[in-house]
């Protein structure tokens with residue numbers, strides 16, 4: 001059992017998109033990295049924690065949460081969080097978080113972490129289009145990256161960023177207003193998709209899970225939505241970033257293998273025999289299910305057969 005945490009941050013406000021999906025704005029007592037030019041690198045996460053006051057026997061719990069805000073927003077940090085209805089542990093953080101109201105105290109480790117950043121993957125000078133594939137709260141690192149670029153280059157185009165965001169319902173598309181206005185005013189390419197459109201009478205956009213944008217029969221349409229020529233979705237032109245749960249990551253990789261995209265994972269690359277090829281799909285996973293069961297020879301052979309012959 002983890003011991004009690006000393007609280008060092010305050011919940012300033014929260015916005016609830018539904019019963020299970022909210023953004024939390026947190027104010028640290030001490031500024032994050034006050035001596036650095038940037039408080040963190042977009043794409044990084046913080047660790048949030050709470051003591052279980054109602055069941056003290058369960059102690060405290062901490063979990064990593066991607067930072068959804070951009071680093072220029074120094075005084076506060078935003079998080080986009082899903083309440084996990086079927087938790088794996090007996091002391092789930094999200095169940096404690098959901099009881100918090102403005103002004104309540106919590107723990108936030110005073111150090112950003114993580115390498116799911118442009119800097120640590122393709123490098124900021126990479127001239128390709130960057131496609132972000134996000135299921136639900138997996139959007140968080142990507143809003144940070146896009147808001148950072150919008151702030152740092154106030155008159156520049158955001159056309160190099162493609163944000164694909166999937167949710168069950170249209171009202172769960174967090175940050176929709178902000179992203180739509182960046183699409184209108186700054187050429188951000190924003191492709192939201194809703195997987196239960198039958199329950200969304202006002203929704204006329206794309207439907208299906210976000211990874212369905214890459215179904216073979218939809219690729220030409222997806223390229224058109226991204227304002228790319230047919231057949232041009234290749235690693236020569238684009239780098240892919242995926243964030244969320246296992247299913248989205250696994251399906252996106254599988255559907256992009258035929259276009260020659262290579263996942264950035266040493267063990268998967270070795271199993272597929274493509275260790276010498278540069279990675280072009282980078283991912284951050286919120287759960288622990290393996291993306292590819294590399295011990296399953298049939299599965300590996302099936303995936304290998306999807307790769308284009310070079």
Ligand SMILES: Cc1cc2nc3c(=O)[nH]c(=O)nc-3n(C[C@H](O)[C@H](O)[C@H](O)COP(=O)(O)OP(=O)(O)OC[C@H]3O[C@@H](n4cnc5c(N)ncnc54)[C@H](O)[C@@H]3O)c2cc1C
Nearest residue numbers: 063064065066080081082087088089092093094137286287
């Ligand atoms: C680097 C990193 C960044 C993360 N950033 C975020 C974030 O920005 N927002 C966010 O909501 N979560 C994020 N997570 C997941 C988060 O850390 C917790 O796992 C999640 O909130 C569940 O914690 P819990 O204590 O409530 O439940 P637990 O009892 O710890 O249950 C964990 C279980 O929940 C599952 N799970 C994790 N995330 C989800 C989800 N979104 N939907 C459904 N099931 C899930 C996992 O498979 C795991 O089995 C991140 C995880 C990592 C590794």
